[in-house]
Amino acid sequence: MDLSRSRTTRRSSTKCTDYYEPDCDRGVRFNDPDLGIEWGITPEAAILSEKDSRAPLLTDIQNPFAWGTTKLSCL
Template identity: 40%
Template sequence: MNFIPTKLEGCFICEPKIIPDGRGYFMESFNEKTFEQGIGQKVHFVQDNQSFSSKGVLRGLHYQTGEHAQAKLVRVLAGEVLDVAVDMRPESPTFGQHVSVVLSAENQKQFFVPRGFAHGFLVLSDTAVFFYKCDNFYNKESEGGVIYNDETIGIDWQFPAEKLIISDKDKVQPILANAQKVW
């Protein structure tokens, strides 16, 4: 697997080695030893999650706070999404900045989002199956969020705003300046 650092320290785009043949392909999607060497830290995943969404569905920007903060390794099993991470670490020189990557079943890329980051994605294909590993268990009381269209973050979602499908919960998230602290 090839690990590509992003402008946000700790976030990596992960490109698997795909071995094609006449029957299709083979790839190793996760190997703990290879993964930890590639990102330079130990991460032990304890929970896998999967969602199915239609074109235009935007989920995010979400994070877990305090002792319940989560690192995520995300990928798309079917379809295509624009995946986004926002640095929520107050002491970070890149606080409030974001990075985005297109993940698809075709490109097989994965995205590692460490603890201290908000995360969200927008479905670009007709439908998408989104899969992610978490290194900490979900805790409802520790939920945090930032509004998807915060102008100070400036995410280009590459999709018409009037066609976005957003949950009521995500429509009322605070702006970055008023968001709950991650630590």
């Protein structure tokens, strides 16, 4: 099946509960094998922003949350 011609739509959403804080902005590499998401394209065919192309693997991300609080430790 040629997925480049597929009419399947993939959507994602995020929930924001406060104002945008650039120092707390995070991302994860879209093709991280630990996530196991079949996007239907090769990494070479993906069109990514500069920021997304530099995103780390999930295992390489430090947890930004402080234990026992609702405030991010980066704030």
